[in-house]
Amino acid sequence: MSHRATVSAPANIAIVKYWGAKDAERVVPYNPSISMTLEVCRSTTTVEPVPADERADGDRVWVVADGARTPAPAAFAERVHAHLDVLRRRTGRSERFRVATSNSFPAAAGLASSASGFAALACAVVRALEIPAETAGDLSVLARLSGSGSAARSVLGGYVEWPGDPVGDCAARQLAPAGHWDLRDVIALVQSGDKEVSSLEGHRRAPTSPYFGRRLELLPGRLDGVRRAIEERDAQALGRLLEQDAIDLHVIAMTSEPPIFYWRPATLAVLEAVRALNRELRQAGAGAWWTMDAGANVHVLCTAEAEEAVAERLASMPGVHGVIRDRVGTGPRDEDADLLALPVAGEAARGDR
Ligand code: PMV
DSSP states (O other): OOOOEEEEEEEEEEEEOOOOEEETTTTEESSOEEEEEEEEEEEEEEEEEOOGGGGGGOOEEEEEETTEEEEOOHHHHHHHHHHHHHHHHHHTOOOOEEEEEEESSOGGGOOOOHHHHHHHHHHHHHHHTTOOHHHHOOHHHHHHTTSOGGGGGTTSOSEEEEOOOSSTTOOOEEEEOGGGOOEEEEEEEOOOSOOSSOHHHHHHHGGGSTTHHHHHHHHHHHHHHHHHHHHHTOHHHHHHHHHHHHHHHHHHHHTSSSOOOOOOHHHHHHHHHHHHHHHHHHHTTOOEEEEOOSSSOEEEEEEGGGHHHHHHHHHTSTTOOEEEEEEBOOOOEEOOOOGGGSOBTTOGGGTOO
């Protein structure tokens, strides 16, 4: 049995980052990573297996914007085709698919959508083909084999660890559900468009940094600290470790061969503002801490009572062209929306599907 299925999956923000791939093909990281699953930033994907007589056309992929579909840009479509090939191999199926996908955040926001996008694709394919859990294998593994390691963590809600153990399939596991701790993530957008160096390339270059090995030595203690801070809901401890690991990622990026500079002048201005804000908030027992992935945008993790003040402060900054208010979320979910039913841009009048 197979049918059309729509799933949405969230982005996540790494507290301890995945940075450096031991085996890029199998997406095996050098280190375990821990993240918080988001709620607002998500990708929604509709997948439909095509009838056997139409399979010669192969997979077809659209991206959705402003209520219409357009054929996906070639580079993105290629990644989707490659991921679908992996999903077919892993599940022993041969169907070809029609796929339409959209993001809840603006495409030009400079936010990585690969984690949410490939998690949604893996979940939607498994749903559409009605593959039982024991045959599908771990969704985290299916998502990760897209090539986006962080997608491994987007199939679960709350606080998630991807162990990165090269033995076995190294599936992600939930450390605590979303209800355990209501943390917020206020995202300051300081960059639009794609970053100059992809995370894929960053993972490849990371081991060339003289600081790469040192971070690996420090990580067991940092990971323990983060697990404990989550368990005890200790925001001060979590914030300190979050910032340390973000600094490490960017030091490694800047000292890789050749170096990668993700920061923009506005990035630094936001970090200054968050530090000042944190000093003020601390007096009221609240707090805000920053982190960044492989890009210039700044994620400010904060306690619920601090969110309003953080969002207001960031929105008033000259280099910040947008603020997204997100929070810990519960993970992927089935959706009623049918993105394949939307008209193709420019062909709406003909009712082309
Ligand atoms: O999922 P990838 O392969 O795009 O790598 C993500 C890397 C970071 O976002 C920088 C860190 C992380 O763990 O999410």
